[in-house]
Amino acid sequence: xxxxxxxxxxxxxxxxxxxxxxxxxxxxxxxxxxxxxxxxxxxxxxxxxxxxxxxxxxxxxxxxxxxxxxxxxxxxxxxxxxxxxxxxxxxxxxxxxxxxxxxxxxxxxxxxxxxxxxxxxxxxxxxxxxxxxxxxxxxxxxxxxxxxxxxxxxxxxxxxxxxxxxxxxxxxxxxxxxxxxxxxxxxxxxxxxxxxxxxxxxxxxxxxxxxxxxxxxxxxxxxxxxxxxxxxxxxxxxxxxxxxxxxxxxxxxxxxxxxxxxxxxxxxxxxxxxxxxxxxxxxxxxxxxxxxxxxxxxxxxxxxxxxxxxxxxxxxxxxxxxxxxxxxxxxxxxxxxxxxxxxxxxxxxxxxxxxxxxxxxxxxxxxxxxxxxxxxxxxxxxxxxxxxxxxxxxxxxxxxxxxxxxxxxxxxxxxxx
Numbered sequence: 001x002x003x004x005x006x007x008x009x010x011x012x013x014x015x016x017x018x019x020x021x022x023x024x025x026x027x028x029x030x031x032x033x034x035x036x037x038x039x040x041x042x043x044x045x046x047x048x049x050x051x052x053x054x055x056x057x058x059x060x061x062x063x064x065x066x067x068x069x070x071x072x073x074x075x076x077x078x079x080x081x082x083x084x085x086x087x088x089x090x091x092x093x094x095x096x097x098x099x100x101x102x103x104x105x106x107x108x109x110x111x112x113x114x115x116x117x118x119x120x121x122x123x124x125x126x127x128x129x130x131x132x133x134x135x136x137x138x139x140x141x142x143x144x145x146x147x148x149x150x151x152x153x154x155x156x157x158x159x160x161x162x163x164x165x166x167x168x169x170x171x172x173x174x175x176x177x178x179x180x181x182x183x184x185x186x187x188x189x190x191x192x193x194x195x196x197x198x199x200x201x202x203x204x205x206x207x208x209x210x211x212x213x214x215x216x217x218x219x220x221x222x223x224x225x226x227x228x229x230x231x232x233x234x235x236x237x238x239x240x241x242x243x244x245x246x247x248x249x250x251x252x253x254x255x256x257x258x259x260x261x262x263x264x265x266x267x268x269x270x271x272x273x274x275x276x277x278x279x280x281x282x283x284x285x286x287x288x289x290x291x292x293x294x295x296x297x298x299x300x301x302x303x304x305x306x307x308x309x310x311x312x313x314x315x316x317x318x319x320x321x322x323x324x325x326x327x328x329x330x331x332x333x334x335x336x337x338x339x340x341x342x343x344x345x346x347x348x349x350x351x352x353x354x355x356x357x358x359x360x361x362x363x364x365x366x367x368x369x370x371x372x373x374x375x376x377x378x379x380x381x382x383x384x385x386x387x388x389x390x391x392x393x394x395x396x397x398x399x400x401x402x403x404x405x406x407x408x409x410x411x412x413x414x415x416x417x
Contacts, residue, residue, distance in 0.1 A: 138176075
């Protein structure tokens, strides 16, 4: 892999950028691999990268039914934060934030990580009490979070309307300054490029149609649209389609899949300095590097594999945005889309082993999958390689829904789901 540097960029600038090679190969599937990752998003590619880099497994394939980054990895609003309430969640997401902070250097690829701050608004007494509890809990875990008055929130985010006459008046806010955003496709491309350089085969347009098991119950192979591939280890990281893929191996998952919608405005000059989230009105907003306002909503209220979603969800979200930011009422929306999020009963992920030998699963991230990408991939790779959980993901077992040791992070999602 040719490394990016000032020297290589200057050389190619003088060469009309004709010397750049493909960023990753387009290999033909082998007959067998030591491990297979199903799902070519950030979590799957990241797991393959860490398996190769830190655990020495290079005979790995990532199977993607479409194209790299064509699923939820390219359909999210790119928010990154670690201000979760419970110790288990805080440890997992803080692990991710620390990896985010050095990811561009790690991958030699600019993922455009911007720690512009995440501001979470409180609109009633319950919000105030809940967010202050988050602040204190985060500080006990060594995670930055601070409480702000409405005036301080407006100073940090000048477009914010803090008038007491609006439908949901701002009564304060919690700010994590180390939170922010990253470029979603750059993250996927960076992990794909890094994994490929370490020998991982990234196979696109390769849909898994069956997972076969041997007489002892262990996985033996996957059947795909490009032939049968033998393997002794399979990691499933397919977000909203987890239930379908795991069903191929006879494993029933405690998941529901919902559409989650987002939209962007026409591009304008820089006018919004941070990420702002409001639970009560189901809206969050930031500004992309292209100048678009990136706006996210809550999940639809029905189970679906649609990537469209209901129109009333986006209109409700825009009503809320226009009330919090009256100056945006004249802006035009350019496009909208939906992703399919997989939601567990306690709104926390499942990262670990399954009852089937050789089968591992990374799922249940709901609306928070992107922010966890490097941390999730890192601990998932550890679990696959060593057949035991990393201490950070040890609490996030599938078995917790049998034992009752749940990690209820519904309130920490910032938008209800």
